[in-house]
Amino acid sequence: MSRFAGQILGAFIADSRWADITPGLRHDAKRAILNHLGCALGVAKDPAVTTALAVMREFSGPAVATVIGQGAKLDPMAASFVNAIASNLLDYDDTHLATVIHPAAPVAPALFALAEQRGFSGAEVLHAFLLGGEVECRIGNAISPGHYARGWHITSTCGHFGSAAGCAKLLGLSAEQSWHALGIAASQAAGLVENLPTAAKNVGVGNAARHGILAALLAEKGYKAAPAAIEGPLGFARATGDAPDLAAITEGLGTDWEIARNTFKPYPAGIVFHAVIEACLALRDMAGPPERIASVTVAGDALLLARGDRPVANERDARVSIHHSAALGFVRGKAGVADFEMPAVHDPALAAFRAKVSATLDERLPRGATTVTVRLQDGQVLQRQVIAPRGSLEHPMSDADLEAKFHDNAGIAGFADRAAPAIAAAWALDAAPDVTRLMTALA
Amino acid sequence: MSRFAGQILGAFIADSRWADITPGLRHDAKRAILNHLGCALGVAKDPAVTTALAVMREFSGPAVATVIGQGAKLDPMAASFVNAIASNLLDYDDTHLATVIHPAAPVAPALFALAEQRGFSGAEVLHAFLLGGEVECRIGNAISPGHYARGWHITSTCGHFGSAAGCAKLLGLSAEQSWHALGIAASQAAGLVENLPTAAKNVGVGNAARHGILAALLAEKGYKAAPAAIEGPLGFARATGDAPDLAAITEGLGTDWEIARNTFKPYPAGIVFHAVIEACLALRDMAGPPERIASVTVAGDALLLARGDRPVANERDARVSIHHSAALGFVRGKAGVADFEMPAVHDPALAAFRAKVSATLDERLPRGATTVTVRLQDGQVLQRQVIAPRGSLEHPMSDADLEAKFHDNAGIAGFADRAAPAIAAAWALDAAPDVTRLMTALA
Numbered sequence: 001m002s003r004f005a006g007q008i009l010g011a012f013i014a015d016s017r018w019a020d021i022t023p024g025l026r027h028d029a030k031r032a033i034l035n036h037l038g039c040a041l042g043v044a045k046d047p048a049v050t051t052a053l054a055v056m057r058e059f060s061g062p063a064v065a066t067v068i069g070q071g072a073k074l075d076p077m078a079a080s081f082v083n084a085i086a087s088n089l090l091d092y093d094d095t096h097l098a099t100v101i102h103p104a105a106p107v108a109p110a111l112f113a114l115a116e117q118r119g120f121s122g123a124e125v126l127h128a129f130l131l132g133g134e135v136e137c138r139i140g141n142a143i144s145p146g147h148y149a150r151g152w153h154i155t156s157t158c159g160h161f162g163s164a165a166g167c168a169k170l171l172g173l174s175a176e177q178s179w180h181a182l183g184i185a186a187s188q189a190a191g192l193v194e195n196l197p198t199a200a201k202n203v204g205v206g207n208a209a210r211h212g213i214l215a216a217l218l219a220e221k222g223y224k225a226a227p228a229a230i231e232g233p234l235g236f237a238r239a240t241g242d243a244p245d246l247a248a249i250t251e252g253l254g255t256d257w258e259i260a261r262n263t264f265k266p267y268p269a270g271i272v273f274h275a276v277i278e279a280c281l282a283l284r285d286m287a288g289p290p291e292r293i294a295s296v297t298v299a300g301d302a303l304l305l306a307r308g309d310r311p312v313a314n315e316r317d318a319r320v321s322i323h324h325s326a327a328l329g330f331v332r333g334k335a336g337v338a339d340f341e342m343p344a345v346h347d348p349a350l351a352a353f354r355a356k357v358s359a360t361l362d363e364r365l366p367r368g369a370t371t372v373t374v375r376l377q378d379g380q381v382l383q384r385q386v387i388a389p390r391g392s393l394e395h396p397m398s399d400a401d402l403e404a405k406f407h408d409n410a411g412i413a414g415f416a417d418r419a420a421p422a423i424a425a426a427w428a429l430d431a432a433p434d435v436t437r438l439m440t441a442l443a
Numbered sequence: 444m445s446r447f448a449g450q451i452l453g454a455f456i457a458d459s460r461w462a463d464i465t466p467g468l469r470h471d472a473k474r475a476i477l478n479h480l481g482c483a484l485g486v487a488k489d490p491a492v493t494t495a496l497a498v499m500r501e502f503s504g505p506a507v508a509t510v511i512g513q514g515a516k517l518d519p520m521a522a523s524f525v526n527a528i529a530s531n532l533l534d535y536d537d538t539h540l541a542t543v544i545h546p547a548a549p550v551a552p553a554l555f556a557l558a559e560q561r562g563f564s565g566a567e568v569l570h571a572f573l574l575g576g577e578v579e580c581r582i583g584n585a586i587s588p589g590h591y592a593r594g595w596h597i598t599s600t601c602g603h604f605g606s607a608a609g610c611a612k613l614l615g616l617s618a619e620q621s622w623h624a625l626g627i628a629a630s631q632a633a634g635l636v637e638n639l640p641t642a643a644k645n646v647g648v649g650n651a652a653r654h655g656i657l658a659a660l661l662a663e664k665g666y667k668a669a670p671a672a673i674e675g676p677l678g679f680a681r682a683t684g685d686a687p688d689l690a691a692i693t694e695g696l697g698t699d700w701e702i703a704r705n706t707f708k709p710y711p712a713g714i715v716f717h718a719v720i721e722a723c724l725a726l727r728d729m730a731g732p733p734e735r736i737a738s739v740t741v742a743g744d745a746l747l748l749a750r751g752d753r754p755v756a757n758e759r760d761a762r763v764s765i766h767h768s769a770a771l772g773f774v775r776g777k778a779g780v781a782d783f784e785m786p787a788v789h790d791p792a793l794a795a796f797r798a799k800v801s802a803t804l805d806e807r808l809p810r811g812a813t814t815v816t817v818r819l820q821d822g823q824v825l826q827r828q829v830i831a832p833r834g835s836l837e838h839p840m841s842d843a844d845l846e847a848k849f850h851d852n853a854g855i856a857g858f859a860d861r862a863a864p865a866i867a868a869a870w871a872l873d874a875a876p877d878v879t880r881l882m883t884a885l886a
Contacts, residue, residue: 047665055660059504059520077502151682184643188650190633194678200627200668203661207631217498218646222490225643235637239594
């Protein structure tokens with residue numbers, strides 16, 4: 001007899017054993033957690049984060065869960081709401097490229113918050129994170145690309161399933177309870193692409209984290225959902241897009257891990273601009289100071305041009321601009337968080353250089369690749385092609401890269417001294433009896 | 444220049460004055476509140492409600508808002524979550540027939556909770572309720588019937604806008620802030636028809652209430668949403684159905700009130716079964732005791748037959764059964780909450796009578812109408828046609844009917860002594876300096 005999607009996932013969640021998780025996957029989980037926490041720490045002073053904290057403060061039960069970088073605690077639902085918003089705020093967090101899901105933001109905050117409340121171990125959190133991320137990305141695969149194209153912010157919607165799955169594991173729910181938790185998550189999943197340029201985006205991501213806790217707790221206490229809440233005729237997948245590709249949910253489940261295809265960004269820019277930044281950084285040494293450069297031509301596929309060939313008026317434009325990406329490479333020789341903020345947008349040197357950059361279509365280039373051609377004032381021509389930039393699946397960021405990114409993020413928020421102890425605690429998480437050491441370093 | 448849907452609604456919310464609300468509308472609001480509170484009180488002991496309370500207790504800030512019939516308070520978000528679930532649990536609450544939205548459940552709990560926290564007056568709550576209900580039903584009109592047909596539980600989804608609109612009014616948000624609150628609500632709106640036969644349904648309705656509070660508070664503190672979060676190409680309406688009929692949102696706004704088309708149920712059964720119950724109740728006096736009856740034929744339109752011509756195995760079946768509706772009319776002479784619960788499902792007298800009932804199609808009958816034909820053992824034939832039963836727009840329940848329904852609900856939950864003071868406080872709400880008297884009667 002064929003089974004329901006949620007039923008198969010529920011059994012997967014309940015039956016998975018930490019002993020069967022490979023060292024490689026365990027390390028992947030720690031990398032994702034480290035990257036996630038650094039991203040959240042880096043924006044601790046952003047008004048979008050502090051506003052969410054201020055609103056939630058009034059509606060928080062016993063304050064047992066750390067709000068990253070705020071010197072404050074809230075109850076697990078409220079804390080996970082704020083931490084998820086912070087992690088994903090700049091889209092600088094992890095990316096599952098096939099779905100464009102940012103896997104950690106909706107899942108990890110719920111798990112850490114529950115772990116602080118109930119004393120779960122570091123290994124339990126890492127295990128639950130892998131299962132949550134896996135469920136989230138597999139459901140995402142099953143409904144992509146129609147789901148996002150229809151207007152659904154897939155990190156928010158699928159994040160609900162990821163958080164519910166991870167919380168179900170952490171709370172030790174049965175296979176059937178986990179199935180119901182996923183079904184309850186289906187009735188909560190929301191978040192719109194139309195709202196992405198605004199703070200309303202954050203609400204969907206924050207809700208995903210706290211709703212996963214709620215779904216798991218309600219299922220634990222006996223709430224049930226429809227058997228086919230995910231794939232039924234009036235269920236999540238069809239309501240939010242087309243019929244799901246159910247094989248994408250179940251094929252290779254537990255052996256071919258989708259969360260192992262998670263990637264990390266070296267630059268806080270749209271992922272297709274990373275090759276442009278990297279090519280320009282590489283050409284800078286040969287080209288010399290910006291005033292020696294007459295023009296820069298950036299070739300890319302149709303998506304790169306559609307997304308990135310337009311004027312730069314604000315930070316959001318800067319993060320998806322071919323011209324700004326190239327200017328940072330040649331003028332500043334770096335592309336960190338501050339290099340996409342308003343002072344950089346208005347920096348006369350960058351503005352002048354952006355005017356030297358033009359974009360051109362090269363349909364032979366694969367997605368995310370670029371060829372950058374520089375003409376110097378003296379007539380010399382330099383060229384660099386980048387197919388798979390750093391941070392891609394082919395060239396993943398190294399552990400040292402992730403540590404450096406964490407240090408950068410911590411420094412931005414004025415927490416430079418917290419970075420080393422937090423990094424050490426993150427790498428030691430699988431052996432930690434609880435998450436106190438790590439959360440204390442981030443408080 | 445054409446304006447955005449949310450912009451028009453935001454101005455409507457902010458600009459509306461209590462002085463301009465007619466006495467008729469004010470009375471409509473009190474009727475809806477009375478009906479809502481009674482429905483919530485009646486199921487206070489249901490496990491679905493007490494479970495929601497138990498889960499939320501752990502995640503509640505200062506307990507200032509009454510949870511109806513529980514002798515408990517929670518913070519406004521948590522309390523509104525539980526009270527919304529209770530009000531809509533049996534679908535015995537109010538119904539906006541054109542959209543099948545239950546308007547009060549997602550809206551009123553948020554307003555009472557905020558009013559208890561911040562001391563708003565009864566008139567302010569009634570005013571906010573009318574605006575919230577109006578926004579909710581108008582957005583519902585604009586996206587019906589495609590939205591529900593696609594799988595969206597419209598009370599949950601549109602309830603988010605209703606709650607946000609009401610809370611925006613209560614908090615005194617500006618037109619622009621109210622617009623953003625509606626846009627934030629759009630990124631939270633969820634709830635699936637697939638889950639309707641399960642407790643997961645409750646989560647969508649509960650979320651609608653508490654999310655409205657969250658949306659309004661975030662907008663008050665500066666969170667913004669996309670201008671066209673409701674009608675944009677990747678916004679709420681298109682993501683959840685087809686392009687909205689924007690005229691349905693704005694035409695006659697403030698003069699032709701959609702919330703004035705709210706109706707109240709005399710029986711806790713599907714609305715199309717009300718005519719069947721009423722016809723059988725009327726025939727009972729002529730027919731005499733059930734053993735005198737040989738057979739009953741219920742004629743109705745295709746919807747009545749599609750919904751209601753099937754075996755009765757549980758409470759949910761009973762609430763949408765032609766056979767059970769007819770049996771209650773003839774055997775019990777009443778159709779209250781207990782008459783649809785498991786003891787009634789298994790009552791041998793009702794089961795035997797259900798076997799005497801058959802359904803037949805009569806395409807000439809309008810939706811919600813019926814002709815019931817009774818053949819007695821002695822060969823005599825009796826017939827009764829009901830086109831617009833009590834509770835319909837044409838024959839609304841009287842104020843006395845609503846009071847009787849409140850008494851019934853209060854009695855079911857063991858709060859018979861609370862009914863009279865609660866009813867008196869509800870009718871006096873427009874003159875009350877705060878909601879304390881009413882909420883105390885319901886605590």
